[in-house]
Amino acid sequence: MVESAIQAGAKPVYGVLAEFDDVDSIAKAAREVRDAGYERFDVYSPFPIHGIEREMGLRPTKLPWIVLVCGLSGTSLALFFQWWSNAVDYPFKISGKPLFGIPANIPVTFEFTVLLSAFAAFFGMLVLNKLPELHRPVFESQRFRRATDDRYFLAIEANDPLFDAKRTSELLQKLTRNPVELCHDSGQSGALPSWLRAGFVGVAALALLPLAATVWARAFDTTRPPIHIVRDMDSQQRFRAQVANPVFADGRAMRPDPLGTVAWGELGASGAAQAGKRGDTFVDAFPLPVTSNLLERGRERFAVYCTPCHGQSGYGDGLVALRASELQEQNWVQPSSLHDPLVRTRPVGQIYDTIVNGVRTMPAYGRQVSSDDAWAITAYVKALQRSQNASVDDVPLPERAKLGVQ
């Protein structure tokens, strides 16, 4: 049988294939073949035969080292990336915790290490085994189909230096009672059918389209509005402030208050905003009696609303101001010192007006501070100004003793 096959030999010979019945005989055969000096041979079995690698003289695989390297890269990559993304590129400040603290970064590092190691183990095994390889010459033998069922095979390849179709076949035939057969390489490729490959390439190309579109969109400017696949909150169905609205007879989207109504909190608001002035001039008298209660209220409100910028004693050295100058903020305007000679000469109406309507870069507090409170603060500011420019004469006689002056 072997002879005739050699003569027919149109196709190149791949090797000689022998079939065995049990684990013992294949193990013995593997040892004999190896002892005979063959190197390019292989044993095929439906399950791993333990100890066969010793019989065949196989060296241990280097797979564990590949896994180790990949695992360690996983560890360092994960640590580096977490540090770079959360502490450098986009610092995440959470409750004053350190930007990079090993304990909180361990879970992700661990998972990523395992992930890369597992990839290395699986794909490393495939690569080292040169899989996938859908077609092999041994598959052309009908009997070989049982190599994944209950039979054991040994094939010596033709490219082994010692290979000689006749002698090699004889060697194998001595080891098994099953007929030895010559295996040919029909040159059939293990590749997938061309239509399937074309299909894969097509799908892969289509899969790249979204990425390409993204890159395109990021690389070029356009004046067209962005495409919203999901409309989200960016485009709500509503009328913007100044647009026309056909729903109403007057065509205005912004609705005026219905006739005869006043919005909450608006009652007297315009009066309060004007209360510091009479005509175009600022008033110079309080519209309400200045009592110690009023001053007390004013001090308290001043502490709440004014000290952050103007400071406790009004020198413009509040915490916000200090911080801003420490950071050397570019657009920061220093809050005025309330003891500036100019500010000291302001009539009470003007200080009231400053509080309620703001001045230049100082924001208006009319929304937060009621009209009465604004007067109370004004009274307190006046008292404060006076306190910083006072002489002993300003202190009532009975109090002077406490200060230790005459």
Next chain:
Amino acid sequence: MTVDSTSALHLDEPYARPVLVEGDRDIAAVTRRVCGVVEAPKPPKAWYVAITITSAMTVMLFGCVAYLIATGVGVWGNNSPAFWGWDIVNFVFWVGIAHAGTLISAILFLLRQKWRTSINRAAEAMTLFAVCCAGLYPSIHVGRIWVAYWLFPVPNQMQMWPNFRSPLLWDVFAVSTYATVSLLFWYMGLVPDLATLRDRATTKLRKGLYGFFALGWCGSARHWQRYERAYLILAALATPLVLSVHSVVSFDFAVSQVPGWHTTIFPPYFVAGAIFSGFGMVVTTMVPARELFGLKELVTLRHLENMNKVILATGSMVGLAYATEFFIAWYGGNPYERFVFLNRALGPYWWAYWLMVFCNVVAPQFLWVKKIRTNLWAMFVISIFVNIGMWLERFVIVVTSLTRDYLPTSWGYFAPTWVDICTFAGTFGLFLTLFLLFCRYLPMVAIAEVKTVLPAAHPHGGHGHKEGAHHG
């Protein structure tokens, strides 16, 4: 029902272990038996009935998900103060179930528990399918699911990165790594068996499909050598992974400051619970599956009994954890903590709590009795209890703590909507559909691995091995 129990069950004698594969145990018979299920021209009638029901449920699941996406998370019962509802409960439930497969394949592999070979394939498949169900929840509960990719560190136009110090992000990494590694592990185990199916295929389609996924596996000894090494490494990697996954899931709770969640016992307690629920689900599915597909000789009563022992052990651990929580709530002296635990047992959700205790702590105790442990009906019923109990455990943890938070004015009572219920039922549909398809089209038992535990798989000459020394 118990007729397949073998007379050779002498578990207490370490030398005469009961056989792992019963009946006709030659190597070809294993191939025939397992491939027979896949190659049978028609599956059993019950299979058709089952898959019709489960695929209808799966369609319902997709319907619910589509409705949710189109409408918003408001269709669920999640609402102030219980912003985590069934979505998280079901996520944790399914992730827990997903632990048995990899545990059986990896940990028992490292511990050289050879009895795992008959059940690991099916258990791993269950792991994957359970992870599918689990992964569904976090991805749909984010509300605007089209931006779910924000969970991953993808460079984006906002120039932002996710917060790597958040347990919710750890969760993303843990669960996706777990899903990937489980898939690799499962698929790698399948490759030699797919080659067997390829070589036995009679139609071109089967040959092509199984052949494609078998990657041209030929059983070469050189390949086996690397394959086994890779398998060992994957097992060694999957073991800490499996423990880490549920620990990380528990961090979602433990790292927050909600009373009843903020406890250090959570990681071990969750892991024990996960193994418990996973084995419960394996028993629930394997008892009918081995009956249906005639695999009683491969998945023997001994396998089931061993799993029941694991259920008993982990169930008791879970019971211990419940007791410890109560003890610490009292001993820790934190009034909020104490309130939460009293409220669990005596508050508005008392029914859930005590049902949980019954299902998880009391029911498995029956497994001490060997008669019950080896009775198919009894173990099936107990495993159902375990499934229910473990679902309730997550429900109790999530809902009792949230509905009684710091502000008594906002206390509430959680009520699921029909969408909640149908989605949850639908995940069972998805899980079972995938499992039924798996049973029909893929080898349910790891053929190559089972062969290695047969006496015929070991060379006898020269190594001093005696016949029968490899049964255990």
